[in-house]
Amino acid sequence: MPEALLPVSATARARAQALLDFIDRSPSPWHAAASAAALLEAAGYTRLDETDAWSLAPGARHYVVRDDSTLAAFRIGQAPLTDSGLRLVGAHTDSPGLRVKPLAGERRGGWLRLGVEVYGGPILATFSDRDLSLAGRVAIRDPAMPFGVTSRLVRIEQPLLRIPNLPIHLNRKVNEDGLRLDRQTGLPPVLSAVEADLPAAETLRRLLTDTLQIPADGLLGFDLNVYDTQPGAFFGPQREFIANSQLDNLGSCHAAVLALLDSDDSAPQASALCFLFDHEEVGSTSAKGADGSFLDDVIGRITNGCGLDDQDRQRVLARSMLVSADMAHAFNPGHPHVYDNDHRVHLNQGPVIKTNASQRYTSDSLSAGAFQLACERAGVPWQHYVQRSDLACGSTIGPMAAARLGLRSVDVGNPMWAMHSARESAGAADHDAMCRALKAFFET
Template structure:
């Protein structure tokens, strides 16, 4: 174990509290972007539209959104990007969980349930017996909007749904065999009693219409998350840990935004770019995922909007560096055999540099050195993580983004327990340490 572990200073505690508030305000990828926009606009960042022409000058602070749940925020540096390159930090807005099917209502006996699909790789058992809500966006008729469709965010703040466990008397081996949920039959959460005479599929439409104060007929569709309504919290004898949903990967998203905004008072010469992608948990292959065109489009338009030509753009990329920020697996004392003994990382031990020889993570010796130097300048420790050789490794946006554009890249993240659980946990001091390290990366 690293010694000493980071203390939870008042500044670190305040930073962790800000993270929990960010998460609790952001129960879907669309809410994540809305929360990010609120932070950016308070700091004076202005919106750009992909359909408009961009004219950019040194010092400009801007953001652009694709389809509501992917965002790029950037500050144009005083130095030419041809000579200084761009410093990029990438994270993602989505988290594993349950997504509501288009015709969601189904009657089973006297009870109404909502059909759901599994999004990404959640630990399904952790969603049972929890106070669940719904959040996302709703598509509405809007004759004056492009294509005649507009969208609005929706959120049911209080507990609305539940996936109750089967009593142990009826499932005697649950503790020996583990909880196994039939994904089609047992997973749909219960909404309430069936209302006689109302088709099952219309219950949710009416709920959404009432929540948004619109007519049911105006609702054309929706994209809805099932989410845990329990707010984030500190825990431990010295309140040295935090627990919340979506720490993976809103911890990294919030840290990237904080690093960008915290360098505004003394902007570094290089252009700084923060990218928050949707769809990482399902492979990133979409119009707004890291394997889509958004990263390429934003970088090229920054170059062209600043008067560079195509050759200058490629030179800019050759000088640029990406930090792919996603969370990391902290050592779990109850499952010591799951880790490489030489690469255990610990809560409150500082940011983690993640390496994989098969390029599931993009880190190499040089890019690791770039981040190590950032940690040194920030005065925070760093840790090294490698997966056990006999276990498959996860991946991040790093390999996709780096391979598309030929960027030097390093994969980093903060250590956490219970990744992909409905309730994850992490060290209360680590978030501030990551923010400070990312700030120094932007300043390099």
């Protein structure tokens, strides 16, 4: 049986609602970075550009964005970097789902469907019979910009697409065998009836140019995410749970940003960084993923901007620590056989420390102990999760980020149900608990 659950206080409920609102504003990783940037700017953080020289001093508060969907925010503390090191929290802006192909549009039986690719590892069946639409960014012709192209965010708020299920009369064993959607032929969502005089792919292009009010020849391309238009919600007798898309991992992104902003008021001595990476769900090996150069580049720019050399940078990293924040698998009472009995974690019982002997998670006794002390200072409980030894373990940005920088790291996350579903759920009290724990870590 789970221990006593955390109460969903008014503060916790407000924080949970803020998370749901953040997710609803962020139907793609490009929107997630923009939503985080808006929170930072409202708190007085100013944007830096990678093409500019950085000159930094104690008290400086800035953020930088790479390629629209990866963001780093940082605050320079009062103590010299070589004395205090850095307090880093990393999360990721992307979530598993469906991405639209460049020449999307196929005719089948009088219907127009959009060709899609599977991004990451979504539970595909959960995307069927839902009110889906499109969001992301588009590439627009702009002679004034480098290479002649710029980007704009796009979001179509109305339900636009559907992946309709077969009736059970035509799929008699669906309840026994599960719903299986062929990625090439069964997954493309229906957009509309075919217009006889319009090429299939042109329907989507017209939809985008009309939405953005740009000329037809101004659209050069797009990166589009299929998203569920249903907004986030509380559920349960006491509204003690929350449900939304992309809790993995926008829950951690939102907590990291709020913790950074909350810790600003305590005049901290140590410098703090918050990294929100794209492409974690597909391996992180990209120009803006955690296994790319962005992490090293930003830290190098900070140390250089503070007048430190390469040897000083290594001294800074030797005093630093990373918290890799990614959601965790809560015990599901309908499937008890997939959990290690001694390491079950539960909704509304606080942040989870994740451990794996094969280093799929980075936590060890020292880094876990440091996070436990942060939880103690914040007055929140913590839990320990270990995957069953006979099941493969997922991973996070933690191992690759810690390996790149050579620093101590711990993997943590809030417990949730149905990770990688189109509709995930979590505890309404846990988000505030994670925000408080990360704030205490930043203030260490």
